[in-house]
Amino acid sequence: MKQLSLEKLNDLFALIGQTEALYLPVDDAAGQAAYRRWQPGYTLSKALNTVRSAKDFFFPQTENLVDFKMQGKSIEVIDPRTEQENFVLFGVRACDARSFSILDKVFLADPVDTYYQSRREHGTIVTLACTRPEETCFCTVFGIDPAEPAGDVSCWIEENTLFMKANTPKGDALLTLAAPLLSEGGDDAVAAQQAATRSVLARLPLAKLSLDGMGGESMLKLFDSDKWAELSQACIGCGTCTFVCPTCQCYDIKDFNTGDGVRRFRCWDSCMYSDFTRMAHGNPRLTQRERFRQRFMHKLVYFPANNHGEYGCVGCGRCLSKCPVSMNIVKVAKALEGEVK
Amino acid sequence: MQEMMIAKARELLKSGAVQRVLGWKAGEFAYDVEPAVFESAQELEKSFVYNDFCGSNLSKYLIAQSRKEGKTLVFLKPCDTYSFSQLLAEHRIVRENVYAIGIPCQGKTDGETLKGKGFTGILSAQCEGDTFTVHTLYGDKTAARADVLPERCLNCKSKKHMIYDELLGEDGEVLDSHRFDMVEKLEKMTPDERFAFWRGELSRCIRCNACRNVCPACTCEKCVFDNDASGIAQKAAADSFEENMFHIIRAFHVAGRCTDCGECSRVCPQNIPLHLLNRKFIKDINELYGAYQAGEDPDAKSPLTDYTMNDAEPGIVYHRGGNQ
Numbered sequence: 155m156k157q158l159s160l161e162k163l164n165d166l167f168a169l170i171g172q173t174e175a176l177y178l179p180v181d182d183a184a185g186q187a188a189y190r191r192w193q194p195g196y197t198l199s200k201a202l203n204t205v206r207s208a209k210d211f212f213f214p215q216t217e218n219l220v221d222f223k224m225q226g227k228s229i230e231v232i233d234p235r236t237e238q239e240n241f242v243l244f245g246v247r248a249c250d251a252r253s254f255s256i257l258d259k260v261f262l263a264d265p266v267d268t269y270y271q272s273r274r275e276h277g278t279i280v281t282l283a284c285t286r287p288e289e290t291c292f293c294t295v296f297g298i299d300p301a302e303p304a305g306d307v308s309c310w311i312e313e314n315t316l317f318m319k320a321n322t323p324k325g326d327a328l329l330t331l332a333a334p335l336l337s338e339g340g341d342d343a344v345a346a347q348q349a350a351t352r353s354v355l356a357r358l359p360l361a362k363l364s365l366d367g368m369g370g371e372s373m374l375k376l377f378d379s380d381k382w383a384e385l386s387q388a389c390i391g392c393g394t395c396t397f398v399c400p401t402c403q404c405y406d407i408k409d410f411n412t413g414d415g416v417r418r419f420r421c422w423d424s425c426m427y428s429d430f431t432r433m434a435h436g437n438p439r440l441t442q443r444e445r446f447r448q449r450f451m452h453k454l455v456y457f458p459a460n461n462h463g464e465y466g467c468v469g470c471g472r473c474l475s476k477c478p479v480s481m482n483i484v485k486v487a488k489a490l491e492g493e494v495k
Numbered sequence: 496m497q498e499m500m501i502a503k504a505r506e507l508l509k510s511g512a513v514q515r516v517l518g519w520k521a522g523e524f525a526y527d528v529e530p531a532v533f534e535s536a537q538e539l540e541k542s543f544v545y546n547d548f549c550g551s552n553l554s555k556y557l558i559a560q561s562r563k564e565g566k567t568l569v570f571l572k573p574c575d576t577y578s579f580s581q582l583l584a585e586h587r588i589v590r591e592n593v594y595a596i597g598i599p600c601q602g603k604t605d606g607e608t609l610k611g612k613g614f615t616g617i618l619s620a621q622c623e624g625d626t627f628t629v630h631t632l633y634g635d636k637t638a639a640r641a642d643v644l645p646e647r648c649l650n651c652k653s654k655k656h657m658i659y660d661e662l663l664g665e666d667g668e669v670l671d672s673h674r675f676d677m678v679e680k681l682e683k684m685t686p687d688e689r690f691a692f693w694r695g696e697l698s699r700c701i702r703c704n705a706c707r708n709v710c711p712a713c714t715c716e717k718c719v720f721d722n723d724a725s726g727i728a729q730k731a732a733a734d735s736f737e738e739n740m741f742h743i744i745r746a747f748h749v750a751g752r753c754t755d756c757g758e759c760s761r762v763c764p765q766n767i768p769l770h771l772l773n774r775k776f777i778k779d780i781n782e783l784y785g786a787y788q789a790g791e792d793p794d795a796k797s798p799l800t801d802y803t804m805n806d807a808e809p810g811i812v813y814h815r816g817g818n819q
């Protein structure tokens with residue numbers, strides 16, 4: 155375990171920021187946390203989590219895939235990518251850290267998504283342990299321990315000290331870079347903080363959320379449940395839940411007419427939208443009921459059915475706090491629980 | 496009030512006067528109340544609530560509900576009645592199929608507002624008189640009601656119901672609010688400052704469409720932004736120009752019809768003060784065409800869809816300081 159006095163935190167950021175692009179949560183104009191590229195004068199946000207999740211760094215909201223340039227009868231195909239720079243993502247919470255492994259299962263499976271892969275390879279993830287979880291947090295239901303977050307480096311902030319531990323070769327490299335500022339020690343302080351955090355975690359109102367019966371075994375039963383009509387009745391189909399979610403992974407590919415060619419880009423899509431997976435005959439999910447069902451079936455049933463029981467949710471609570479009508483995955487899971495008993 | 500509402504709803508359901516009730520349903524936590532349709536006394540008893548967290552405006556749901564068989568009972572707060580009345584003026588709701596009950600409101604807060612005020616780990620929250628007591632994972636805290644209300648309620652324009660079939664409790668008055676103060680501030684900025692202000696705000700937009708989808712004035716069957724054939728369909732803003740355009744087009748499209756219910760700003764996950772765009776239009780309409788409040792009178796003609804000889808000429812832009 156390495157440690158650093160918080161007074162020197164900015165020196166640490168400056169040191170890392172000199173060598174690599176460093177991103178960290180800072181407070182935005184509306185007082186909420188957002189990842190920004192570090193520059194002198196920025197301070198780490200005290201918020202528990204960012205509104206937008208850390209998936210942005212690997213799976214950005216919009217991304218150019220390929221350019222086609224037309225000249226007469228010839229078409230030039232241009233890869234718009236430039237060399238991906240190395241970057242460090244500081245202050246990622248345990249839930250978002252787990253979301254990367256869920257996204258990996260989608261984007262790194264054959265055929266590998268090289269856009270995503272390149273960002274994953276160039277990013278170093280520095281996580282920060284949570285000490286004050288919210289009532290909306292239910293990461294522990296998925297076996298995530300916010301007191302011992304994953305990532306290349308794990309950090310804890312206790313009183314006036316930052317504690318750091320490397321978990322991977324990338325993490326070792328980062329701590330070697332920061333070595334001039336770090337000193338040894340802190341195991342006891344970290345252990346004490348972890349014990350305190352875990353006692354709060356045990357008291358979280360959603361800590362005992364049961365997902366028994368979810369997953370592939372009851373697929374049709376859940377699909378056909380008459381609960382969906384009631385659950386989706388207030389949903390306005392906005393897609394907020396999908397855009398703030400760290401594990402939502404659907405995208406659309408669109409062409410933009412540049413005048414002398416085509417720019418093909420992808421952007422986040424949402425199963426809540428009327429044109430999601432639209433084909434020649436229209437959207438296969440005719441009403442909001444089917445679209446709404448898709449989001450939750452994907453996370454609680456289809457994803458685990460295809461991925462050895464791993465759910466497509468990390469319990470970050472973002473959809474709980476941001477849905478305009480207060481509908482969310484917890485309410486859905488509780489309503490469906492009775493269906494499979 | 497909640498008990499009175501449940502009793503009323505039960506009575507109307509039982510007599511067959513209405514077939515369903517549009518109201519609010521209790522959630523997991525104190526604050527995550529959701530709009531819901533109730534069809535039986537049991538459902539009402541189980542989860543119907545009316546408390547300080549019933550901020551969502553139910554009017555827009557009536558577009559679909561009023562097309563169902565039979566009558567729908569809806570509970571409307573004063574500001575919701577403006578939306579209801581405006582939707583009626585636009586022929587979006589089948590009036591005969593709605594039984595509207597006006598209910599009083601002292602301002603509604605929500606989980607996000609409480610969190611913004613520093614309440615974290617909220618386990619329960621009650622309001623007695625004007626004091627909120629919030630029980631959290633990290634201890635109990637209290638706050639005055641006025642300190643935990645969102646902007647739209649602090650600047651409430653009216654406690655008076657514009658339209659209803661029946662009223663529970665007392666009707667209030669149209670209020671003298673300070674809702675245009677911030678617009679005036681923005682007007683006093685230089686164009687560059689104002690541009691910087693709006694770029695700062697709109698650059699946070701994630702194009703989730705919550706503002707549009709919740710808006711009672713946004714009722715197009717298919718929005719241009721969802722229509723590939725329109726040429727401007729977007730799922731994500733490709734650049735800052737598109738980011739601005741979405742909001743400016745939307746503000747123009749609801750100009751003269753926006754009742755200033757404040758739902759757009761309530762639902763925005765990025766806390767973008769969208770109401771300021773709409774209020775600028777409302778203020779301009781008041782100044783250029785005479786005082787007009789959308790949703791006040793379903794039979795009144797909106798200045799923007801009505802022609803009179805006294806209408807402002809386009810040159811007004813320059814008189815008001817616009818660039819030639």
Ligand code: SF4
Binds near residue numbers: 453
């Ligand atoms: S579904 Fe909700 S709680 Fe689960 S990861 Fe997504 S936003 Fe977080």
Ligand code: SF4
Binds near residue numbers: 203247292471
């Ligand atoms: S869900 Fe867990 S890891 Fe994520 S912010 Fe909450 S406590 Fe931390």
Ligand code: SF4
Binds near residue numbers: 388479
């Ligand atoms: S569940 Fe909520 S956030 Fe998601 S699309 Fe429906 S209304 Fe929007």
Ligand code: SF4
Binds near residue numbers: 699701706764767
């Ligand atoms: S609700 Fe907010 S973030 Fe979503 S589209 Fe509207 S302004 Fe953008």
